[in-house]
Amino acid sequence: MSHAANLPLWAALLVALLLVLGSGLTLLGAIGLVRLDSFYKRVHSPTLGTTWGTGGILLGSMLFFSMIEGRPVLHELLIAVFVTVTTPVTLMLLARAALYRDRMEKNPEVPTFTAVAERSSEVVVKGTKNGEPEKS
């Protein structure tokens, strides 16, 4: 890390904080992926890594290279914009695919759209365990 020797202390501390925060949030999201017990709950956990996890590491990297090279290095912004735009799209597609598959198999925990429409505007399925069929 000899290239970082002449970095001012405050910048090093800030970069370190952002890096650890970002990777920590990504790790928490991945732990959620393991611990939560149904697919629809697990959909929520990778967004921890893609919002503030990615954001922290990208900010840290931007700050680090800007200080090292003595000019604003902003190309990490491209990754940030790209990740913010694409993650919701993939998660939406995946959730809809899962919903479609569950409805095809008549999984009782997943509401049909007409059932939702009839009971409009409030919670449709409550339950701590969405019983999933075990085979894939």
Next chain:
Amino acid sequence: MTRVLPYPLLAASLLAMWLLLNGFTPGHLLLGAVIALVASHMMSALQPSKPRLRRWTRIAHLMGIVFVDILRSNIAVARIVLGGKNPQVVSGFVAIPLEMRDPTGLAFLACIITSTPGTAWVEYRSADDLLLIHVLDVVSEDSWSDLIKNRYEALLMEIFE
């Protein structure tokens, strides 16, 4: 103006992307500008519907709200993931009747809801104007439909409709 630059926002963001990737030099500025012009003309062959922005000034307000909400729900979801031996949260599907019809506004709403940890956009049927979202922790708010409608939909309707 519309003949030369059919999609000014698209052209500007393409130019910005080119300069970010290649570094700022006068040569790259020229090349990027040419590429952005040609690409936005090609885009007009696809004839996408043009989103109309009514009020620019509210976009900053919306971004601020989303920024803070994502931070807050990051903390909330992290707490759920770490809490207890077996995370037992009451999660469920919530149906929300929407008033917004503008496709761009709906796309923005979908991105906001899905990229906020804790809520995910699942299904929308334009025939019924009804949206189905999945919420990780249902009990943390009194009414999710009020939250979505007052916090995001009203602002998005101000911007796009």
Next chain:
Amino acid sequence: MSAAILLWAVTISQIFLALAALCCGFRLFRGPRAQDRVLALDALYVCAMLMLLTFGIRTGSTLYFEAALVIALLGFVSTSALAKFLMRGEVIE
């Protein structure tokens, strides 16, 4: 001093990201259903991208940025193709 701080921070965050990738790998192999595996693969892509960015900070080279961008692009395309496959059973129809 600042080099030591940064070295430690980069090492810690690389360990975190490796653990995160392991968690995603567990879900990828465990399933139980195909959509869980695709979700885990998407999260794995994000972990790999962030890992490359931390390697860039460790070596002080901006070359890793391009690789991270390519991984982000590929992750999006592959996950949306897989989601489409789950829905219809075929990608091109």
